[in-house]
Amino acid sequence: MRRTAPAWPSPGAWPDRGVNLILIARSADKLKAAAAELTALGVECVTASVDLSATDAAAQIAKAAGDREVGLLITNAGADPNGSRFLDKDIAAWDGLVTMNVNTTMHLAHHFGQGMKARGRGGMILVSSGACYGGMHGIAAYCASKGFVLNFAEGLWAELRHVGVDVLTLVLGRTDTPSHRKILEESGQAIPEDMATPEDVAEVGLRQLPHGPIWNWGQENDVTGYASGSPDDRRAKIVYIEQMMPSYDTNG
Template sequence: MSFLAKYGPWAVVAGASEGTGQAFARRLAADGVNCVLIARREAPLTALADELRARHGVDCITASIDLAKSDAFDRIVEAVGEREVGLFIANAGGDPHGTTFLDQPVDSWIDLITRNVTTAVRCCHHFGGKMRERGTGGLLLVGSGACYGGANNMAVYSGSKAFDMCLAEGLWAELKPHGVDVLYLSLGRTDTPELRRFLTEKGLPVPSDLATPEAVAELGLERLPHGPIQNFGQADDEVGRLPQSAAQRRQRVEMIAQASQAIYGKK
């Protein structure tokens, strides 16, 4: 099955205005996939949509939506309409604060949780359900290595990314028998405008070893059929600095899935 047949004819890219989201949209359009581009800022979305139409001849629509708002999911569904979505990419979700938990108003953390967790869960449920009915499609959650443990200045961020990782693992086990691929793409430091703004605000230099957004998008789409985890910069069986390799986590999920069948039955 071709990429377009598996993950088309439409993809929803949440967080498409810059950085890795923009790179995902360009890569998808090059494969002939039509794109629903979502982010807060309309101007960069419009420019990207015009570029993809002109360069690849695909159809693109844009929707200016704040994913941290309670109505984000409803507005995404409204924007998509009756279009058949074969791929949902949850790409938005960085932490713009970089402060300790108590040094930020709690509503700021609730917004981060809504963006990283609640909106992503609702979209995965909605689009994943339609994919299961068709027997094809993919869900790609772009995350961070922060998912592997909490740390100073990252309490809510790492917690939200850990949730997304476990969600992806569970959905991978549940949807794999139905032909739907699920991947959590765990990133390290990536050269995005958001990271550069953060470093400038903190007076920090730009590291020389940053991953490019294009490399992230290429790897994420390449590894989508091989979920549930891909750690950027590491081979599937490489542990590196992490507690487990992607292959080891896959084996763990498979073992738990088999054990749970005795309790819940096979669905």
């Protein structure tokens, strides 16, 4: 089942559409500044300073959301802050990374997905990285955690597309964020000129959301690129397997 037209407004249209936000980040100061900027545009903002690598991060976010209807969940944190080979860091550092990318993402999808399923509408954008397609030197745990996001998003899409909920994993290349710039600068690498901007990522993510489960940044959906199969191929495989397993209730 694929929609022929996007159903989600572009980020710039949100104030006019009355779409309000719950903003989550670790830095309270940055949250306050972002909320002030958005409030000036007519957007109601709820903020919560949460460390997403904490084991109770999802519970803290659920508490901040309260009984508000969350129609779109975006999980876009998840850089590798360690900048190290696996055995060169204490295991606690990798526990935090996996908690942030895997457990917190899964718990948030489960919590807010319940309401979306009950209402018969909603969407999830689980931001990922090209590292999801295989292991690479220096980022072993990061690759593994993003591989989870890829497979988790595909499975959610297979289940929730039958109840009106869109799911997309937005597989990015290099994106111009403060954390990525910090990693590049600390490692002595040059800042690439062709990095994606956060504004472009948001625009494309919302446009592609009805056409999940995968979109690879900068590539058409029928192009394999650096992956083991194109998004179209992987989608067809999911549907084929589903059809071979009729015992599953595809109506919810």
